[in-house]
Amino acid sequence: MRQIPTLAPLPARLPDSVPFVGPETLERQRGAPFAARLGANENGFGPSPRAIAAMQAEAGEVWKYGDPTNHDLRAAIAAHCGVTPAHVVVGEGIDTLLGLAVRLMVAQGDRVVSSEGGYPTFDFHVTGFGGELLRVPYRDDRQDPQALVARAVEIGARMVYLCNPDNPMGGWHPPEVIEAALAALPDDILLILDEAYAEFAPALPRIDPDDPRVLRMRTFSKAHGMAGARIGWAIGAPVMIRAFDRVRNHFGVNRIAQAGALAALADTAHLDRTVAQVAAARDRIAAIARDNGLTTLPSATNFVAVDCGGDGDFARAVLTALGDRGVFVRMPWVAPQNRCIRVSCGPAGALDAFAEALPHALAMARQGASGG
């Protein structure tokens, strides 16, 4: 048996754990597909038919690499967001853009502030590049912008991460709260404002696109229904956007995704319909919860946190029992948020399956909790 080449010191001490287990793995474990895929905040209302047609038309052209500058898409995004193309970098989804941003900013031992129970993939990147992660608790089930910035200032952080609207709880902060937090941010700390759920928010903060302290992350995965296409963007000051060229995979974005994204952005009617369908689905999830004696949290996203009325173990039991009945959901990973399960908005059939499974799942969990 040969000796194994030693990994570099940093990767050598990284944990083997991964941020998320995918539903396909769970399906293989249970030996059957899920009837309702409501766990990953995917958008079951699907992409614009125009985006689907554009992707299908591009399939035959996939022998060509995509444009490494993402020229046309950046121009369209810039027009859509009221900035210039120099303010936009396109990447293989927010996950990749978060990794690149962390790599640009964080050296070993540098401090980064996020929320206790915030997005695990951001934490994965910070740990992966040797950063020290400091976590601020949620406050009233929402991330706490003021406390995040205050903590970053206090400990001399290099970056601070804020997701608004929030994942996994679904809440949001009105523009003036985000703007006030930004006003308190010193010049030498970078704010990552993850706006994956922006299209579902009632309003977004006004931020000077030339402000080098902020990178706003956006995606085609949620409202545009293209999670599997792996395409998103960041908006920031041109000097920060240019820095991505130092580390990104220039030919990394899928050509079919580029074509689909361009078409999706143009189909504003489909986006409006999606936002309305998602709002109706949120109401339906709240009604299903109510029918089962449960409450839900206000949501400005395409998912709803359902308070199962117990502790994390109880919610976990509900989640497991839902999974056994073919309904895939996820849940927050720290207390007290983990009293909830997180249910993605989806079409009627998927919510019917959830409505049918929930009473049984609650009964199973209560049976377990009473030692039965």
Next chain:
Amino acid sequence: MRQIPTLAPLPARLPDSVPFVGPETLERQRGAPFAARLGANENGFGPSPRAIAAMQAEAGEVWKYGDPTNHDLRAAIAAHCGVTPAHVVVGEGIDTLLGLAVRLMVAQGDRVVSSEGGYPTFDFHVTGFGGELLRVPYRDDRQDPQALVARAVEIGARMVYLCNPDNPMGGWHPPEVIEAALAALPDDILLILDEAYAEFAPALPRIDPDDPRVLRMRTFSKAHGMAGARIGWAIGAPVMIRAFDRVRNHFGVNRIAQAGALAALADTAHLDRTVAQVAAARDRIAAIARDNGLTTLPSATNFVAVDCGGDGDFARAVLTALGDRGVFVRMPWVAPQNRCIRVSCGPAGALDAFAEALPHALAMARQGASGG
């Protein structure tokens, strides 16, 4: 004007340059599309019709993330390559897998050996993670496996990179040469064997898949005609393959690409046809060169290095004149290889355009060289 957040020390000193300029940028500069896209070793014979159909069918399912374990595709690749799924990691093309491998192995100041004029994207990753790159010259227009390994041993390198068949010159080494180089490799140096062009090679080396000193990189970009899909794989010892989980973007691979790759792998008849078409196109490129008094290098890839019979400046002038006439090609970046232009194999129409443009391009270049 605000002060800009300081980048981490390593990215702060990275160059602003990028490995490649894409043809779309050149088309925008010249104000017209290329008639023949023969510069990026893309495969103009295109993907399998079954792969296209699978991608088109999957477009409507793109609201779901792809399976982060790439379970089904890894199983198919393992069967295809005679290994187990534990020997396979799927990633967003070889470029991404190279970056991850470098990140796993290279800390600041670690040494890495590649060839003078080898793949710039590999160099980009080594520099990007703070490695010190040492380059071994080509020998007789081919990478020199023995010298690469000897140099790696001599300087205590962490990794050594070898592309076989070779990009940008097109040559290849028979299995015994690669196997002999590997036999001389110590346990603590990792060999990256980039086999992007493997399907075009007459034979591949036999390497124990459990050998932890080697990662073999393969792709759907070349013979399978899916460059724009961004999907490739690495084969290695399970302990090394598992290490990728520490740093990879788990949900990074496009779902449509997964479906297309699975279908492409199953269509061996299409692959056989492609390999035959590419061989015929290589002969055609050699004939076109001969008709113009030029010679070509032997190729085991989907491109041909055409010796323009002068120095790098002359070849550059030929390349520029070809571009002006709508024919996109690239060329090697160091002497003496840069006496050549590199022409990708493509369908008859593209090669017709090359055949028509080449005499004029040579005349232009000769006029320039004589000071005319």
